Amino acid sequence: MTGHLHHHHHHAEHAHSHDGGAGHAITVTTIIGSRIDPMLSRWLHDIQHHGQVETISLETRDMARRRLRAITDHGTECMIALPRTECLYDGAVLLMEDRRAIVVRVSQENWLRLRPVTAADALSLGYAAGNLHWRVRFTGGDLEIALEEPADTYLARIADLIERGRVVVVTPKARAA
Amino acid sequence: MMLDRLFAPTPDGQSRPALHGAARIGIGGPVGSGKTALIEQLLPMLQARGISVAVITNDLVTAEDAERLRRSGIIDPARVLAVEAGACPHTVIREDPTLNLLAADELDERFPDVELVIIESGGDNLASTFSLDLVDWWIFVIDVAGGGDIPRKRGPGVLQCDLLVVNKIDLAPHVGVDLAQMLAEAEAVRDGRPIIGTNCRSGFHIDAVAEAIARAVLVER
Numbered sequence: 097m098t099g100h101l102h103h104h105h106h107h108a109e110h111a112h113s114h115d116g117g118a119g120h121a122i123t124v125t126t127i128i129g130s131r132i133d134p135m136l137s138r139w140l141h142d143i144q145h146h147g148q149v150e151t152i153s154l155e156t157r158d159m160a161r162r163r164l165r166a167i168t169d170h171g172t173e174c175m176i177a178l179p180r181t182e183c184l185y186d187g188a189v190l191l192m193e194d195r196r197a198i199v200v201r202v203s204q205e206n207w208l209r210l211r212p213v214t215a216a217d218a219l220s221l222g223y224a225a226g227n228l229h230w231r232v233r234f235t236g237g238d239l240e241i242a243l244e245e246p247a248d249t250y251l252a253r254i255a256d257l258i259e260r261g262r263v264v265v266v267t268p269k270a271r272a273a
Numbered sequence: 274m275m276l277d278r279l280f281a282p283t284p285d286g287q288s289r290p291a292l293h294g295a296a297r298i299g300i301g302g303p304v305g306s307g308k309t310a311l312i313e314q315l316l317p318m319l320q321a322r323g324i325s326v327a328v329i330t331n332d333l334v335t336a337e338d339a340e341r342l343r344r345s346g347i348i349d350p351a352r353v354l355a356v357e358a359g360a361c362p363h364t365v366i367r368e369d370p371t372l373n374l375l376a377a378d379e380l381d382e383r384f385p386d387v388e389l390v391i392i393e394s395g396g397d398n399l400a401s402t403f404s405l406d407l408v409d410w411w412i413f414v415i416d417v418a419g420g421g422d423i424p425r426k427r428g429p430g431v432l433q434c435d436l437l438v439v440n441k442i443d444l445a446p447h448v449g450v451d452l453a454q455m456l457a458e459a460e461a462v463r464d465g466r467p468i469i470g471t472n473c474r475s476g477f478h479i480d481a482v483a484e485a486i487a488r489a490v491l492v493e494r
Binding site: 123125157158160161162163164165175177178179180229244245249 | 292293294296297367378400402404405406409410427429432433488489490491
């Protein structure tokens with residue numbers, strides 16, 4: 097094993113296995129760094145070959161939490177307690193050991209893309225989205241809504257605009273009917 | 274900077290590391306559903322578990338709920354802060370939670386031993402939700418006397434909260450509510466996420482709420 101790997105004993109300090117054994121709860125109190133950091137990415141690569149890199153999948157809305165429990169894809173329970181100044185992100189490395197690492201992945205976020213026909217329709221759609229506190233982004237002249245519930249739930253709130261053809265569902269197409 | 278953090282010495286030899294600051298939870302729900310009553314029941318139970326707690330109340334234009342808790346004798350009055358929310362109680366827990374963040378920071382600073390800050394929202398409607406920038410986890414309280422059809426109305430508060438508390442279950446027969454059906458409908462709209470039926474007057478099931486809080490935000494004993 098190459099020299100740099102022995103450092104792993106030190107960074108294990110930031111994430112404590114309660115009894116040191118695999119498969120038991122781990123407390124995480126800081127983010128070690130990003131998986132795309134050159135040094136961490138090299139370490140992760142090594143661990144992939146000699147041990148296992150475990151993944152925690154989180155939805156976008158859960159990324160703002162500072163205290164949460166999560167289970168990795170290998171069944172390791174993680175108790176995450178971050179300082180208020182830190183925030184989870186896609187690729188955050190939570191644990192680095194000789195033969196094990198834990199990395200956060202954000203689950204794919206789905207967007208409902210809507211296209212208003214005229215400027216007046218865009219005003220109506222924008223008003224509805226704001227009034228209902230939807231999380232949105234703009235793509236060209238389209239409005240995209242982050243789906244935290246099934247798309248139909250959102251479309252039902254603007255059924256009038258959809259039925260009158262004032263707003264067109266661009267994606268997901270299957271929901272357009 | 275990353276290296277400094279990686280190789281920082283371990284602060285102590287405990288098997289369980291000290292956690293940074295206090296966990297923050299929210300308790301929201303309509304006017305009169307029992308938010309303050311729930312907190313009054315929870316405080317002794319959390320304290321009995323050895324969990325050090327502080328509370329932030331949000332009222333419209335008074336400090337009514339804060340005063341009620343301060344006078345209750347169940348918590349050091351200095352550990353209760355009041356935020357006056359003005360006309361829009363949901364704004365200060367969702368769109369711009371600055372006032373509540375400052376209050377929580379102040380409690381962290383004044384009482385370094387505090388492990389859990391409970392933020393009670395002002396009474397609002399079913400659309401009220403907490404920003405996860407403000408709290409780590411939140412409860413929405415509805416009550417049986419408010420109507421058995423509340424879950425069916427799919428309010429964002431009911432849908433999105435981490436724990437739904439259905440309070441005043443003892444009143445169901447008196448207000449013509451089929452409790453079993455109300456709970457089943459709540460479970461259906463929440464995709465099976467947790468719901469606890471309580472009676473905050475008698476203390477029924479408050480232990481289950483305390484347990485859910487302690488487990489969710491890692492202040493278990």
